[in-house]
Amino acid sequence: MKKLALSAVLLFSTLLLSQTPLKFERFFLDQTLRIDYYHVGDAAEEIITIDQIYRQGVWAGNPKQLIDPFNTGRYFIKLYDVASNALIYSRGFDSYFGEYKTTEPAENGVKRTYHETALLPCPAKPVFFVIEMRDKNNLLHPLFTRKIDPAAIEVIKENPDRQDNIYPVVRNGDAHKKVDIVMVAEGYSAEEEAKFQADLERYAKVFFAWEPYKSKRKKFNISGIFRPSRESGVDEPERGIFKNTALNSSFNSLGSDRYLLTEDNKTLRDIAAQVPYDAIFILVNSKRYGGGGIYNFFCITTVDNEWSEFVFQHEFGHSFAGLADEYYGAEVAYNEFYPPGVEPAEANLTALLDPPNLKWKELLSPGVTVPTDWGKAKFDSLYLADLKIRQQKTDTLAALIRQAYPEETVKQVEARYDSLSRQLNERIKAFARNHPLKDKVGAFEGGGYVAKGIYRPMLNCLMLKFEKDDPGFCKVCEQAVNRMIEYYSE
Numbered sequence: 001m002k003k004l005a006l007s008a009v010l011l012f013s014t015l016l017l018s019q020t021p022l023k024f025e026r027f028f029l030d031q032t033l034r035i036d037y038y039h040v041g042d043a044a045e046e047i048i049t050i051d052q053i054y055r056q057g058v059w060a061g062n063p064k065q066l067i068d069p070f071n072t073g074r075y076f077i078k079l080y081d082v083a084s085n086a087l088i089y090s091r092g093f094d095s096y097f098g099e100y101k102t103t104e105p106a107e108n109g110v111k112r113t114y115h116e117t118a119l120l121p122c123p124a125k126p127v128f129f130v131i132e133m134r135d136k137n138n139l140l141h142p143l144f145t146r147k148i149d150p151a152a153i154e155v156i157k158e159n160p161d162r163q164d165n166i167y168p169v170v171r172n173g174d175a176h177k178k179v180d181i182v183m184v185a186e187g188y189s190a191e192e193e194a195k196f197q198a199d200l201e202r203y204a205k206v207f208f209a210w211e212p213y214k215s216k217r218k219k220f221n222i223s224g225i226f227r228p229s230r231e232s233g234v235d236e237p238e239r240g241i242f243k244n245t246a247l248n249s250s251f252n253s254l255g256s257d258r259y260l261l262t263e264d265n266k267t268l269r270d271i272a273a274q275v276p277y278d279a280i281f282i283l284v285n286s287k288r289y290g291g292g293g294i295y296n297f298f299c300i301t302t303v304d305n306e307w308s309e310f311v312f313q314h315e316f317g318h319s320f321a322g323l324a325d326e327y328y329g330a331e332v333a334y335n336e337f338y339p340p341g342v343e344p345a346e347a348n349l350t351a352l353l354d355p356p357n358l359k360w361k362e363l364l365s366p367g368v369t370v371p372t373d374w375g376k377a378k379f380d381s382l383y384l385a386d387l388k389i390r391q392q393k394t395d396t397l398a399a400l401i402r403q404a405y406p407e408e409t410v411k412q413v414e415a416r417y418d419s420l421s422r423q424l425n426e427r428i429k430a431f432a433r434n435h436p437l438k439d440k441v442g443a444f445e446g447g448g449y450v451a452k453g454i455y456r457p458m459l460n461c462l463m464l465k466f467e468k469d470d471p472g473f474c475k476v477c478e479q480a481v482n483r484m485i486e487y488y489s490e
């Protein structure tokens with residue numbers, strides 16, 4: 001009964017919405033409503049239970065953008081005004097649980113609990129708080145509904161903790177009209193605060209060195225927050241390394257050696273709440289290659305690897321604009337990430353179910369056929385060989401470190417693998433550099449971890465990363481990032 005009523009509400013309010021633009025002042029206060037909850041389950045079943053609800057500082061989002069126009073993310077938060085039944089706010093997102101449920105343990109019925117946070121403009125009156133999830137056909141259905149009265153006594157109204165040093169590195173104005181990024185320190189000891197400051201400055205520079213951020217610099221604010229960790233570094237479980245750090249971040253997330261994430265969402269959100277923010281970036285004090293980015297959730301990368309700056313931009317593409325990985329044949333342990341016959345929700349991948357209506361047809365280069373013949377077999381022989389070498393390197397190094405081989409030996413082995421990888425990389429780069437379609441938009445098969453049946457927009461892209469040091473976003477990804485910048489700032 002309830003589900004039926006809710007979809008009727010949804011239909012009705014969508015109709016209403018198309019007629020009258022929503023006024024922020026009519027439904028909201030200039031404050032943030034933070035709803036912390038637990039997301040529990042496996043591949044077959046998931047449930048939500050509320051943890052705590054807070055009213056915190058000013059709303060960092062854009063008061064002119066209340067309804068999400070992107071239709072990206074595995075989940076959606078929706079707020080309905082109780083008095084009028086109108087949909088007054090919506091926002092898509094992904095979560096750690098959302099990735100977990102696609103893994104083998106989840107498929108085998110192992111239930112896990114993850115902590116998540118919904119950041120919302122604080123409603124002036126009671127609302128229905130709804131979390132929707134996508135089914136296998138990417139259609140949204142309600143997963144959880146709760147009436148929330150922002151004036152209720154159980155809503156926590158204390159001031160957020162302000163114990164940490166805050167560094168405003170980029171200031172361009174009012175949080176409501178800017179993309180507000182908070183960069184949080186992880187794995188820096190108290191003695192390493194100056195290093196964090198230097199890394200923060202460096203990454204703010206790196207961020208604006210790439211398009212489209214370079215031309216849109218004035219639309220961003222960046223703050224850094226330093227919470228010292230007891231120990232320097234980060235957990236590397238496969239290598240037997242465990243560090244006591246502020247956010248408990250760890251490599252080997254979801255079984256993937258280079259996947260670096262934190263499950264300690266509550267601490268992360270408590271730290272971030274010290275400033276108004278739209279997006280979280282965690283800077284991890286480590287030399288190892290790795291990172292992660294989850295759409296409208298958080299983004300994380302190590303800072304001292306030779307590829308860190310690249311990873312930083314790539315992961316932010318995931319977490320900020322909801323872009324999909326365009327690479328394939330990789331080692332990430334996701335099952336049926338893009339089931340055959342279903343159009344992906346992300347802007348930069350398509351299943352090409354209707355070729356004449358290509359998802360990015362307004363950007364398609366004249367004269368390029370769809371699907372695009374791009375010499376995939378030749379490319380794959382180089383690309384998959386490189387992936388294999390990198391996997392062998394990871395496994396061998398982990399084994400040597402676990403067996404306490406001398407550092408010198410480990411370094412020699414690492415150098416040997418790096419040299420092989422570099423040679424292949426040079427050939428891959430040459431393939432891309434000399435390719436007749438290198439600047440063209442088409443539909444290139446291979447993307448989203450899937451070698452067949454999923455297509456990406458261009459030969460190369462920051463979200464593909466087969467030529468790590470060079471490419472910026474492809475034209476489709478760049479457009480998606482630009483749209484997200486506008487969403488926050490115009």
Ligand SMILES: [Zn+2]
Nearest residue numbers: 348461474477
């Ligand atoms: Zn792209």
